Amino acid sequence: MAGTYARVDRVIETDLGNELVLLDPETQQMFSLNETGRCIWRALPASGEAPLVEALVAAFDVSREAAEADMRRLLAELLDAGLIEVRGDAAGS
Amino acid sequence: MPPVVDDLAFPILGRSFVGRGVPEPLRGWLLEQWWRPEQPLAARRFAIVLEWVASDSTPAPLQGEPVRALVPGRLLTWRSSGGRWEWRGGNAAGVRLTLEPERARIQVWGLSAADAELFTAVYVAICEALRASGLLPLHAAVAVPPPGMVEWRPPAVLPVPGDPAVAPAAIAFLGGREAGKSTALMHLVRAGWTPVADDLCWIDPDTLVLYGWDRGIRLRPTAIEAFFPELSGTSWGVGPDGKLLIGYEDFVRRGLAGGGCGEGSAGEAPRRGTLAGIAQLHRDADRDTGWEPLPARDAVRALWEGVGVPLGTAARQAAAEWIGVVAARLPLGRLRLGKTLPGSPPPW
Numbered sequence: 001m002a003g004t005y006a007r008v009d010r011v012i013e014t015d016l017g018n019e020l021v022l023l024d025p026e027t028q029q030m031f032s033l034n035e036t037g038r039c040i041w042r043a044l045p046a047s048g049e050a051p052l053v054e055a056l057v058a059a060f061d062v063s064r065e066a067a068e069a070d071m072r073r074l075l076a077e078l079l080d081a082g083l084i085e086v087r088g089d090a091a092g093s
Numbered sequence: 094m095p096p097v098v099d100d101l102a103f104p105i106l107g108r109s110f111v112g113r114g115v116p117e118p119l120r121g122w123l124l125e126q127w128w129r130p131e132q133p134l135a136a137r138r139f140a141i142v143l144e145w146v147a148s149d150s151t152p153a154p155l156q157g158e159p160v161r162a163l164v165p166g167r168l169l170t171w172r173s174s175g176g177r178w179e180w181r182g183g184n185a186a187g188v189r190l191t192l193e194p195e196r197a198r199i200q201v202w203g204l205s206a207a208d209a210e211l212f213t214a215v216y217v218a219i220c221e222a223l224r225a226s227g228l229l230p231l232h233a234a235v236a237v238p239p240p241g242m243v244e245w246r247p248p249a250v251l252p253v254p255g256d257p258a259v260a261p262a263a264i265a266f267l268g269g270r271e272a273g274k275s276t277a278l279m280h281l282v283r284a285g286w287t288p289v290a291d292d293l294c295w296i297d298p299d300t301l302v303l304y305g306w307d308r309g310i311r312l313r314p315t316a317i318e319a320f321f322p323e324l325s326g327t328s329w330g331v332g333p334d335g336k337l338l339i340g341y342e343d344f345v346r347r348g349l350a351g352g353g354c355g356e357g358s359a360g361e362a363p364r365r366g367t368l369a370g371i372a373q374l375h376r377d378a379d380r381d382t383g384w385e386p387l388p389a390r391d392a393v394r395a396l397w398e399g400v401g402v403p404l405g406t407a408a409r410q411a412a413a414e415w416i417g418v419v420a421a422r423l424p425l426g427r428l429r430l431g432k433t434l435p436g437s438p439p440p441w
Contacts, residue, residue, distance in 0.1 A: 012397075012409050013413060014393050014413045014417045015414075016389050016390070016393065017421050019389065021390050023394075023397055023402075025161070025163075025402040025409075028163075030390070030393070030394050032390045
């Protein structure tokens, strides 16, 4: 997907150390991220998917294919939950 | 509206509060909700000034981003811009909060000073001011177990014998509306626990000291009939929600266990505790009452519901950091309210 993946501004993070809990104060919805999810969340905003895959590959001992699969699954969940959004079209992505 | 001559002036947990030109019944509401001479604290460098603004002097509407404040029973939409938040409601009512270092200014206006929604907005504004002064609200029932009942683990702060500066270790019982906080608290009191708060306390996030804000335990008549028949037959005060207020001073008069914290006249001692554990209440009518593990992420949700989401970004971040530390470090448990009576200590 083209565009910049970005956190929705109103989302609040609560850091438990081994887990990151996201709260949308508008919907009261909560979402829990493990270490992989935390890595992707911290890498936002990101122009396209490539930077997120690179972040996972750099942080964990995983193949690029596995990183892409994890990243896409998590992005879909975060988009569905309204915790991130896609803004505009990133040039060249 | 008749002119008001005298300012209101009293401390709120060491923060100075002044109300200027405030008409009734708002004036009476402010005293009832915020004046707590039983909770004296050393003066802090933070001033909250509330001013009633005449209808021909109200400020122009604030242009800014919408922010929602959810308080029990109401959702208010505010506008936010550069350290200022503004709510406008029906009856030409409004509240503007301006936060500065060591000061909060709250301007209030309306056609009527008897507007329930206006009172809610003023409540939100004062809460926000107290947050900026370094406190957090916590909607919870809070109680201190009898000495020796709980084996506290670090980082629980344990009282030093004879040191009145350290409030006893307490557990906060979290849960939404109708979760059973007050009824559970009353059961605990009968089992020897000391009540600190029935529904609301203020907490110093650095020391974890909790300051109880209620004046008793509020119970539905049906709960009294079902569980506490010894309280029936007395004309307790009735709130707008139909709940009856059992004042803490009545605990002493009636010889109920755990009537107060500290020595001396238990009913008059400041109701304070040091947060040493978190319990989330959960109803399960088919099972016996008992303790279960509480995952930290569930404690986070319960704490956000108890603390409330502040209006300001900085306050949100501060609350998030505090909740993260508390949920990660303090003992957590879920108290399942079932067929039997609560009173057993948590398995910590």
